[in-house]
Amino acid sequence: MSEIITAQALRALVGEWLAKGRPVAGPSRVKPGLVAYAAIAKSDDLILDGFVHPSNSIKEFFFPRCERLYGYRIEGRKIELTDPPAPDTEQIILGARPCDAAALPILDRLFNWDSRDDFYNRRRAATTVVTLACATHDQACFCTSVGLAPDATEGADAILVPAGERRYEVRALTDKGRALFAGRTESATDAGRACDGPPVRFDAGRVREFLSANFESPVWAELTMRCLGCGSCAYVCPTCHCFDIEDEGARAESATTSAGVRVKNWDSCQFRMFTQHASGHNPRANQAQRQRQRLMHKFRVYPERFGAILCTGCGNCTRACPVSLGVAGVLEGLK
């Protein structure tokens, strides 16, 4: 037995959530030719088929690209701090790719490591994630190379699995997921089915061995010469989580008074500035070293420290890369 919801009933349900003021986000055509995860205003804005992966990831709903930590005002010797709005707004993410949701339990480990990131954790608690199993994959996809699949359930509260024309099997995975769909599905005898996984493109275990043995190797420069050093791979990645903390909007109100905000912004190890020292020295002086760092972090350091590969094989890094490099582009070359 399976529980089924039609596409029509699903849209009606999303309409109800929106009518009740519950924010919903999902794949949406933000402009012609571009599908991205975004907050939607009406249920018809949600796109459920006809694309492989949105241009971004769902991480920004938990770890926004710019987050205000606090405001400050300094008057003489007096410092006044103000809290930002509480990150507790309930939100539903519908139609996330399984490879995006799978990043959440991986990120949970980092954001609850030496200190608990209150912003991330509160957003995580306030969010329900409903994934949509894949009906197709493209040549950038490699979830099967990192132990996942087109119907992986990691990080999801419920998963919708395509079950024929405009129907989805609903598999509720957590109480949050069950609450969303309770009484809204119909029992059926057929089950949904995701597409077959993309071919395995590399052996993650052997990649880790290679990384452990080849910190210095000419392959890094060989394989990454075309990298241009932008941060698009990191910013469309569901697992990349580096950030920088800055004071912004600082303004002097008078000779003795100033005010501003402290913000947490996304950052990327592909930027030269990421490791630039005040002295002028840069321990990662060239792009090959920065690319090596990205792969070391994902396939060696994170697994050693947190027991998980920091990559879900979504392929967004390759899709976004102006020169089609990305994680798999380098790792395939290690063979």
Place this chain on the structure above:
Amino acid sequence: MIDQLRQTCRRLLDEKRVDVVIGYGEGPVGGAAIPVFIRQAADADRLIWNNRCLANLTTYLKRPEVRALGRAAIVVKGCDARALVVLEKESQLAREQLYVIGMACDGMGDPTAAKCAACDAHVPAGCDEAIGQAAESAPDARYAELAAFMKRPPAERMAFWQNELSRCVKCYACRQVCPLCYCERCIVDKNRPTVIDTASTLKGNFAWAITRAFHLAGRCVGCDECTRACPAGIDLRLLNLSLARAAEESFDYRAGVDPAAEPIIGAYARQDEENFIR
């Protein structure tokens, strides 16, 4: 054309005329060709040429990793070659040390890229070697999209840019793919003090997009690589067209077209008009 390109590559490397040939290689099936760096004549067959050779390879001339490879030959299209003219004018390029292989081009991409409709450089100028022939085509008006956009009311145009720039994540792909964004330290990387908000808020994103546009005014050659590279699909082309039109209408200048013309940003003339700044 491919055979001739590969022969040229083999010859240049065999004769030790250059140390590396920067060209296009096979990318993902059906996707854009990828930049390749050929250093041995035996690898010349990795070079390809087709309508997926979108990248403007001249951006690699600024990268220290590529400079370290030695004397270079570079494969360019007509639009790309214009960047070399600007780079030379701006003393960023010792032209005699670079071997330029110009490829005749009938347009790139499928569907054909927007820039190609207005192309008047199907055969690159100023190359050391030209390969292939391209059909002459009557180019569309260069600023047609801009003219249509400017007919919309100002509030609508502002809403358009707010919507576009709200998606900017500050990955700086636009800067990194640009052959003319070669500043040793970009203004957004200046943090003592910070000049431009690093946050990708609407304010920070406008500050970045406008600053970059102004810095490319009269310099941008319209290769549209920034637009192609943007993971957020921001229509930077429209911004660049606006700058190019200002340069052409007010100063009768097009960046990278005439090697003899003085760059408008680098030259001063008493009769310069100022009526475009209002």
